[in-house]
């Protein structure tokens with residue numbers, strides 16, 4: 001099992017070892033020893049950690065999070081990271097995200113389209129340590145490539161790719177192969193793993209900027 005980032009650990013909950021982080025609860029998640037239980041069934045990054053993928057995160061990284069929705073996962077990320085820029089293009093979830101950020105001074109919600117990084121290039125700092133991506137939209141590899149500009153040297157991409165968002169009828173493995181190929185110009189793919197049983201037909205990817 002790979003090491004967890006500082007700030008993430010495993011605690012016993014109802015006889016099971018579960019991931020936890022510090023911080024204010026956000027989505028009705030249970031707590032263990034005062035820490036938030038991180039539900040891998042509701043979070044692709046949580047599933048990547050739960051499945052033992054080596055995210056190379058130490059904790060304290062600067063993060064660009066693409067596809068933040070109402071903040072389920074990005075709240076955990078902000079609770080063990082440095083500055084965390086959270087991009088989401090749907091106004092309704094951004095309203096919830098703003099509430100989540102109110103008690104997290106390092107979390108910056110951005111109502112913007114991740115396919116158009118110019119919309120937030122003036123706000124997001126340069127040379128970030130990591131992009132976390134979970135946009136579940138067509139062109140997921142392209143979104144990752146367009147945002148590589150924000151990463152510093154050796155910056156990491158932690159992406160969850162949903163096969164059905166690319167092509168509802170195609171074999172997921174063929175979709176994932178195309179995604180790997182598209183990423184390979186901007187990133188060196190270090191590890192991939194399917195996220196079952198937590199998320200069907202999703203691929204977790206750990207990659208480093210070239």
Ligand code: SAM
Nearest residue numbers: 067069072073088089090113114134135136137
């Ligand atoms: N990452 C979230 C979590 O674990 O809490 C769940 C994300 S949900 C699977 C995908 C989100 O990506 C949706 O909220 C959707 O509105 C957003 N999204 C899709 N395409 C986007 C784009 N081009 N720019 C910004 N957000 C996008």
